[in-house]
Every structure is written in C-alpha cells, then in structure tokens.
Amino acid sequence: MQLSYTSAALLGAISLLCGSAMAQAGDARISDGIVKIGVLTDINGPFMDNVGKGSIAATEIAVEEFGGKVLGVPIEIVTADHQNKADIASTRTREWFDRDKVDAVTELGNSAVALAAMKLAQEKDRMSIVTGAGAVRISNEDCTPNNVHWVYDSYALANVGTKSLVKRGMKTWYYVTADYAFGHSLENDGKKFIESAGGQVVGSSRYPFPGNDFASYIIKAKDSKANAVAIATAGLDLQNAIKQGREFGLGAGGQTSVAMLMSLMDVHGLGLKNAGGMMFAETFYWDRDDTSRAFADKFFKKMKRMPTALQAGQYSAIRTYLKAIEQAKTDNVTDVIKAMKSMEINDAFAKNGKLRDDGKMVHDMYLVQVKTPAESKKAWDYYNIVETIPGQDAFEPLSASKCALVKK
16 A cells, blocks of 8 residues: 655654654653552541641642652542541552552551551562551561651560650659550560660550540559650650640659650640650651751641641652652552662651661661740740651661671
C-alpha cells in the first residue's frame, strides 16, 4: 500500500513520540505512570492529634516541595482511617495495592496495624514506610526488605527517657502500662535501662487499652512510694492518666510522673500547668533550628498548630522516599530502599540520620523538659532541650538485631 505524504509524516511523528516515551521509560521506570502514596492513619481515634490529619498535611507538604511530580510523573496521595484495627488496615491496604495501584503505604500509627500492612507490602512487592508505630519488632525480628522504620522505637524512647533520669536521682520506678504490644515494649525496655543504670522497678499495673479511668492504677502507683511513676501509653490515654494523677495528688509527695511517650500535642492538651517540669524522650521540636521552624511554618498554615514529632517524621520519610525515586530513576522498591540507605538524612526532622540494613532510620534524639507557664514566652513555646543523644547511643546497636536482613 502506498502512503500519502501527510500519512507518512503522521506515522513518523507517532514513531518519534513512541521512541521518546520508550527512551524516557528506559531512563526512568515508574510503574503505572504515577507515584501513589497511601497514608493509613488514625483520623478519629486516640492518636488523631499526634498523627491523623496532621500526618496527611505533612505528606502534602513533602509532595508540594517536589512540585507534585517526581521524574516527570504526578504524585498522588490517598488516605484512610485504620481505626486502630489490624483487620481494617489489612483490608484497606490490600485494596490499595490490588485495585488502586498504590506504591507505598505509610504512617501506620499503631504497631499491630503497621505489622499487618508490612506483611502485605512484602507479599505484593510494594513499600511500607512506618512513621507512627514504635514496636521494636517492626525493624527487628519482623523486619522485611520492603519496609523502613522512621521516627522512634520503644527501645530508644525507654533508653533516652529513663537512664538520664535514674542518674538524676530517680532510683525507684512504678509503671502504669497500656496492655498491648507497644505498651509492653515501653515497659520491658524501660526496666532494662533502669536496672542497668542502677535503679529498680518496684511494681507495675496494666490497664486495658484504650481506657479513661485510671484511678485504681494511680492509687497503686502512689502507694508504691516510687520516685518515678512511668506512664507507658500515648495520646488521649496519656493525657487522661496525667490529669487524673494530678487530681489524686500524684507528685505532691515528691513522686515524679514520667511519660514514656509524649508529644507536643499532649503538652498542649494538658497545658503547662499540668505538664510543666515533666521530662521525657523526644525526636523533634519545631523550634529547634531554622530548618525545623521553616517546616513548622508551612505546617501551621495548613493546620493552625505546630507539628508533632510523628508528623515531622512523616514529612521527612516521604521527602526522602521521593528523593530516592529521583536518585534511583525508578519506583522499584529494592532500588528505592537501596538509594535511601545511601543517603545521609538531615532535614527538618532528622539530624545525622542514616537508614540501616534492618530498615531502621537512626538519628539524634533529645531529652526535653516541659517549660513552666512562667518560662514560656510565646505560643507553642513548650520545650527546653536538656540533652542531645546521638543516634548510635539512643537506638539498639545493629549488632544486637534479630532482623534476618542484617549480615552478622
């Protein structure tokens, strides 16, 4: 068949475009022509202030800083509420991977939720980015090659949040602990560090999570005469336990309440009158330096409040993920994680950060003390950073890891 000049020219143009597209595909391999991020978080439950809509906003900021595209393809965010239930998390994650072509599921506050999503990500050869859960097993015995673990774990929180306080004279401890995996980890890890520093745990009580009546547990803690009463829970449960502790006179006799996991929003909810003077481990403070303040300003414009450590960590993790896609020129999980592990991570959240072979991102941590009302000079001026602990001293050493990815 003989083609007209116009037809030949049209076919030539189509051929040129196809060749260009194939060349681009060869240089940058992006599945489905889009990078899709699924933020699975607690939107209406006890952790909603620490993660929730704020973690979605933090993800949006990271994507906006990339202009909404990476390697020339659009970035899309989808969101859902896992309701702190592993079965709901599994169902939604499977739908995202199978139907919606999500490349990475992230946030995953609640360790049971995180472990369920991680398993599916490995099965479907997608990526899981845990920023909101802290059980050690996430990057230890249950680690996967498709997962990274940002922000903190219970080992680091217990390490930073107990040893320094034992050295400051808090020799005897009593635990009020949420009766689920993360609470158990906080208590068990804390006990090890307290004893290694020369202190002693004289008792503990475990309450059903979530809870709102802490009276009997607080009375037992008060009667123990322990120097420190460690509250091993988070979110609204933590705030309620501290408030009820004040009502029952906990601290009036010289006892100190110690939060094993506390956030900026917990302090805000309690008020400096209730929280002032408390010391605990932190991974981020919005007023730490110019970089953290710049991110906090963007976050404030969206949320009308300052970010928690988990929300700043979400921003950091997504920003690093997108940078790794750029570096690897693909969204292939193996290549992306390899690129992430090659980076030194210094951003609004992390200082001296490095992603290890077990998938844990190790970075500097802080011992902070909540300011009293008299010390606070402006809105959200809540922390004094008492001590900076390098990541290699805060987190469990890689040599002790049970992760199968770690070469012994």
